[in-house]
Amino acid sequence: MLSEAEMDTGNPRAGEAAALRALSLRPDHPEALARLGRARWMLGRIAEASASLRLACQQQPQHPGFWLWLGHVLEDAHDAEGAAEAYRRSHALMPQEAQIAAHRLNWQRKLCDWEGVDALSRQVRDAVRQQQAMVEPFAFLSEEASAAEQLQCARTRAQAVAASVTPLPAARVRDHGALRVGLMSNGFGAHPTGLLIVALLEALAQQGALSLHLFALNAEDGSPIGQRLRRAAQWHDLSAQSHLTAAQAIRAAGIDVLYDLRGWGGGGRPEILAQRPAPVQVNWLAYPGTSGAPWIDHVLADAFVLPPALEAGFSEQVLRLPRAFQPSDTRRLVGQPPSRAALGLPETGVVFCCFNNSYKLNPRSIDRSLAVLAGVPGSVLWLLSGPGQADARLRRHAVAKGIAEDRLVFIDKQPHAHYLALYRHADLFLDTSPYNAHTTASDALWAGCPVLSCPGETYASRVAGSLNHHLGLDALNLPDDAAFVASAIALASQPHALAELRERLARARQDASLFDMVGFADDFARATAEMARQRGWAGA
Known part of the structure; x- marks a missing residue:
């Protein structure tokens, strides 16, 4: 139980130590083996995690949670069919559990295995509408669901996160001076998020109106994109920090406006933002939907992707850019491919x-x-x-x-x-x-x-x-x-x-305006300033 509690706070090393202590008291105990597997999964030690969870499943094959965790680990081990089978076995043990059905459905979609997906989708959507299951909002985006259903899905997930953390004392936007702007993601490198924002950050850095800070949930990857990002903004490595320590680091940096560039996507850390490390927090770019979260104040969008008719499906205040919401790297080179x-x-x-x-x-x-x-x-x-x-x-x-x-x-x-x-x-x-x-x-x-x-x-x-x-x-x-x-x-x-x-x-x-990153930087700075003014910022 201590192992699980440690992991829930974002401290897998302590979770691993507690699980090992449990196993020293009772070797091969299936619950301890399962927690050890989960801790090592969180630490990125996938082979060890898989071995522990497989042993737990052998010891107690009727435990749906063990098969569920094994599915998660096998995903990261790139054993696609094995992951799908683990989710299928978990769901077979608890067929009424929509949260497990959602994992099975999501992985069947990845495998283009469409046998029974309509029934699984109905089960998941019905449970979301009736608030009977906590389903991962990112996977739910692949279903033919309405914006209202997506909002309900995100709210249910957000409520569970909010119940697991204690917010920091309230912070205020500075009265005047240059705004300190943070961006948090696990994609600051050779990743779609890094590729999208790097030229914009370079333009913002050249403009000099904002103090830019990257709060990286990923370790530095040494890629050319990662190096450009580090030159454009101050880098803060949160990859090995607990949720609380990470939130305190953002608070210590004096961030006025914090952009969440991951949202409910894989590898995000919503528990950090739920602690309210910054006075203004914004959903933007990587997660194409509402956060449903009380700790997110605004969503940055454009009038096409989020027209007024869709606003009722968003918990955030909508702020629209005059151009497409999505920046891009205008230094991308299109070379010559191999022959057809x-x-x-x-x-x-x-x-x-x-x-x-x-x-x-x-x-x-x-x-x-x-x-x-x-x-x-x-x-x-x-x-x-x-x-x-x-x-x-x-x-x-x-x-x-x-x-x-x-x-x-x-x-x-x-x-x-x-x-x-x-x-x-x-x-x-x-x-x-x-x-x-x-x-x-x-x-x-x-x-x-x-x-x-x-x-x-x-x-x-x-x-x-x-x-x-x-x-x-x-x-x-x-x-x-x-x-x-x-x-x-x-x-x-x-x-x-x-x-x-x-x-x-x-x-x-x-x-056209789509690939004009200098113009985008101007619009982005104005939007950021508008959000800060709503909280009392008087200007630089």
Whole structure:
């Protein structure tokens, strides 16, 4: 019990020590083995964690919690099919438990294993609406849920976090002087978050109006992006600190406005923000939805991705930028890729692509892409390879829909520069619903590949549409799946129309506001100042 309590405070080393003490008193005790596995998982010692949890499951195979934790560990061990089986066994032991169903559902989506997912989704959505389960909000974004359901999901999760911490004494924004702005994330390096914000931070640093601080939940990775980030802002390493120590470090830095760049995404530390280390706290960028959290004051968005009609689904005060909410690295270089043949692509024919993660490739999104292939002879769909047997499942699904399996071409994850170059071979990006391409859409557009999207009624379903809108390419935002399929087929069947579209995109990349990071820095500084003024800041 002490081991679990230590881990709940964000101190896995103390949790490990308590579990080892328990095992010295009673060797092979399954509860102690399970806690030891959880502690070592939190410490990143995945092989040891897996061994402890497997032994706990052997000792007590009817314990659903042990199988659940083993699933978490096997995810990080890159044993995709093993993780799915662990979640399945956990859910089989407690089929009425929607929280476990949600883990099983999320991992089946990652594996493109759609057997029974509709029933699992109904169970999870019903439990969320009835406030009967605490479901991870990030995974819930992949369901066909409303903004109101997403808010309920986030609120339930936030309530559990709030109950686990004690807030620090209240802090105030400084009366005057340069604002101290913090950004907290586990993505400050070669990560989508780092790639999105680095050029903006460099522009802000050159502007000099804000004192910038990065509170890193990840250890330094030594990447070029990480080095640029460290040059642009003061770095604070929170990766090995408890929730309380991390919150105290932010407070000690005198931060006025703290941006949460992770939210409910994987690797976030909401327990830190729940302690209110800064007087103004903002949800922005990485988590495309509401925090549902009383410790988050504002959400920074734009009028397309979060129109007034969606505000009721947000717990935060909405503050909109005049441009797209998403910055990007304007120093990205798009090199020359290997030949089509070397990449497994046919020498001729239209190449549709979708390099979104596999959990976004639900039956709706895949079926409309397969309908496009059916309407464009000789075309292929280029996809990012998924975990486990995901690729094989997608090929089998294509065959069942009458599409030859070799018309789906897969590629492994690439270093970012190599990945960007791939877009030179791609004619049109086919987006997913209800969870859009986000950083991936920005990459495609920067590399000159148009993105066809179908904006929905949630933030996560409108991000690619926002990027198109702010490029002046609203014709790429389609109202429904039928129009999406028809538009893709029409563009692919008219080479001159596709070439003209790519020329328009190239001009927009130079002229539109989307990739203007100097202008973005001005807007960001004004938005930050507005939030501080609401709390009594009089100016620099």
